[in-house]
Amino acid sequence: MNVAESMIKCLELEGIDTVFGYPGGAILPMFEALRRSKIKHILVRNEQSAVHAASGYARVSKKVGICISTSGPGATNMITGIATAYMDSIPLIAITGQVRREFIGKDVFQEVDILGATEPFTKHSFLVTHADEVPTIMAKAIKIATTGRMGPVLIDIPSDVQLEEIEFKHIKEVEINGYKPTVIGHSGQLKRILKRVHEAKTPMIIAGGGVLLSGAEKALTQFAETRKIPVVNTLMGISSYPMDSPYYVGVLGSHGDVLCEEVVKNADLVIVIGARMSDRATKNFSLIRPEANIIHIDIDPSEIGKIVNYQIPVVGDAKTILEYLNEKIKPNEDEYWLKQFDFQRAVVEYTDLAKGDCVNPKHFLNEVSRRLTADAVVTADVGQNQIWTAKHIQYSQNRKFLSSGGLGTMGYSLSAAIGAKLASPEKMVVSVMGDAGIQMLLGELGTLSEIRHKVIVIILNNNLLGMVRELQDNAYGKKSHFGIHFSISPDFVKIGEGYGIAGRKIESNSEIQSVLDEAFQSEYSFIIDVRVSPEVDSL
Amino acid sequence: MNLYVLSVIVENEPGILSRVAGLFSRRGYNIKSLSVGETEDPKISRMTIVVSGDRQIVEQIKKQLQKLIDVIKITELEPDTSVYRELALVKVMVNEQNRPSILEVVDIFRGKVIDIAKESLTVELTGDQDKINAFVDMMKVYGVSEMARTGLTGLARFNS
Numbered sequence: 001m002n003v004a005e006s007m008i009k010c011l012e013l014e015g016i017d018t019v020f021g022y023p024g025g026a027i028l029p030m031f032e033a034l035r036r037s038k039i040k041h042i043l044v045r046n047e048q049s050a051v052h053a054a055s056g057y058a059r060v061s062k063k064v065g066i067c068i069s070t071s072g073p074g075a076t077n078m079i080t081g082i083a084t085a086y087m088d089s090i091p092l093i094a095i096t097g098q099v100r101r102e103f104i105g106k107d108v109f110q111e112v113d114i115l116g117a118t119e120p121f122t123k124h125s126f127l128v129t130h131a132d133e134v135p136t137i138m139a140k141a142i143k144i145a146t147t148g149r150m151g152p153v154l155i156d157i158p159s160d161v162q163l164e165e166i167e168f169k170h171i172k173e174v175e176i177n178g179y180k181p182t183v184i185g186h187s188g189q190l191k192r193i194l195k196r197v198h199e200a201k202t203p204m205i206i207a208g209g210g211v212l213l214s215g216a217e218k219a220l221t222q223f224a225e226t227r228k229i230p231v232v233n234t235l236m237g238i239s240s241y242p243m244d245s246p247y248y249v250g251v252l253g254s255h256g257d258v259l260c261e262e263v264v265k266n267a268d269l270v271i272v273i274g275a276r277m278s279d280r281a282t283k284n285f286s287l288i289r290p291e292a293n294i295i296h297i298d299i300d301p302s303e304i305g306k307i308v309n310y311q312i313p314v315v316g317d318a319k320t321i322l323e324y325l326n327e328k329i330k331p332n333e334d335e336y337w338l339k340q341f342d343f344q345r346a347v348v349e350y351t352d353l354a355k356g357d358c359v360n361p362k363h364f365l366n367e368v369s370r371r372l373t374a375d376a377v378v379t380a381d382v383g384q385n386q387i388w389t390a391k392h393i394q395y396s397q398n399r400k401f402l403s404s405g406g407l408g409t410m411g412y413s414l415s416a417a418i419g420a421k422l423a424s425p426e427k428m429v430v431s432v433m434g435d436a437g438i439q440m441l442l443g444e445l446g447t448l449s450e451i452r453h454k455v456i457v458i459i460l461n462n463n464l465l466g467m468v469r470e471l472q473d474n475a476y477g478k479k480s481h482f483g484i485h486f487s488i489s490p491d492f493v494k495i496g497e498g499y500g501i502a503g504r505k506i507e508s509n510s511e512i513q514s515v516l517d518e519a520f521q522s523e524y525s526f527i528i529d530v531r532v533s534p535e536v537d538s539l
Numbered sequence: 540m541n542l543y544v545l546s547v548i549v550e551n552e553p554g555i556l557s558r559v560a561g562l563f564s565r566r567g568y569n570i571k572s573l574s575v576g577e578t579e580d581p582k583i584s585r586m587t588i589v590v591s592g593d594r595q596i597v598e599q600i601k602k603q604l605q606k607l608i609d610v611i612k613i614t615e616l617e618p619d620t621s622v623y624r625e626l627a628l629v630k631v632m633v634n635e636q637n638r639p640s641i642l643e644v645v646d647i648f649r650g651k652v653i654d655i656a657k658e659s660l661t662v663e664l665t666g667d668q669d670k671i672n673a674f675v676d677m678m679k680v681y682g683v684s685e686m687a688r689t690g691l692t693g694l695a696r697f698n699s
Contacts, residue, residue, distance in 0.1 A: 119558060120565050124608040127553070144608060177550065178611040302602035305595065 004029035020050035024070025026097030029162035045443030051081020056419025072110030087406025123151030131164035139171035148181025185316035200269035209236030210274015219322035358533035381413035381437035411440030503527030572690030623693035632682035
């Protein structure tokens, strides 16, 4: 068996049924091995999309996402996708072809130092120079990507190595000297947490993406409900806690809910779980008071004390720690604190938003939300649409929200939706984007058409870069817009038709119901081009 | 700003130097010196890194370094419990008149003359950074034409 075949075989044995890629000269043996395997290969239109699709696949399937490209430009196109996955701790393996070993460093055709280029935003990377190391490298790559704080791993493999014959081995357990992630929290710290939780009168939880990555949703619910603790999500934490729960407060941060800030300010104990307390979640760190009682649970020791030294840091896996705490905590019957902010919860009057001719995106998404199945997956892009999709669709622990939170990569939504759909074809998948985001990786409509699975693509089309418009408003005053208008507004329904995807435009509120009916009943993918008012702000 | 000495045990893998150096530059940490060499096990190298910063930064540096997969262990070498040495080669301008007094200073510092010419001599000196700085200051009076320093390397003292 050659190296390429043994790598593909290893992925098969790991339960990978779909990979995303784009072939080229330096990765031909891998594609030949793929052709002869049971794994489905999804040909994307740009390597960046392969990484986003693998990310969507990983986030829904809970398996490692795999994306494959050739050397040189194939590899460099992946860079944005890899950085996106790194910021959001998504478990991926990117396999890139490399020029033959004897040519490395000679600036030959399609040679690039992709290891060097991606070094700052891969969890780890390998340049394979000896064929016999491949089984170990595969085992290490999978372990590194999927354990501890998850993240993308890159394997750069010269084309001549791919062809070398080796003895196939599927290594399941591998020891890595310098890699021993802490799963179980420090027992002394856990005891201190229990004491503080029982003493606290007005505690709160900030739940981040780590809760989802660790699969700690149920443990979180039990913890919050037993102690009657209100829960706030970061953007990445959305869908780690059901939004219709009386314990749920809202989304924290610069585009979040004001009530969340109130709860943070009045809390005598803040329990941060799987959140890195980014600038965006904390309004440039202004929401964190160093003197506050803060418990910080995170799998990554370097997140502890990166921004502020929290009072009780504990390194470990969110699920393991919450399950431990759940065994020890005593129920709290006092609802006083929960009731405090109950009446302050902002209620969005969608019927008011539905007045007027122009479609209000918040009202529109609320209508979409009502039609989603309980276990639908919604992917949001970046910009105003991300905030609207985060806040005007109801999520639960089954109905997932996927977006590029850390890097804020436009174009993520569509490819992530394709990956999510292939991971769980039985689930309803909706991709929300802006008119700018979809044009970043427009060709993926072709990929979507080819997969023959249904994704509803919603384009909130205001013909400009809406979030940048808001930033310019704030920074330079209204009417100081520059470089944000598209003078040509493409007909996305016609573009969809060109790719074999049906679609409809919505230009006024009165058209919403009939178009949504058609889209949700359609057997195939469907594009909804919604003309939204350019005046509407994200908040 | 204080100086801290980190002794970092790493896998002797290609790319580890750039991973460590890249980490320092992109996170804005100050590196004063870095020396690398094999350990008793050829698969494993030791990096001795001198960093400047405050305690919180050094703690972050240690955690970020620990995140690199090829980093096996990090020990902070504290002055009381460690030994440090640096090697310096110093080329000093000399003439007939000042040579004896230069050699006297070299002798006091336990340096060794390893090359000598009509107008210059090269001194090899090991010691901690203070000693080398003091020697270099003395030599500046005569004129230092070139100098090479290895950066600090060190080990924890035996601790029973």
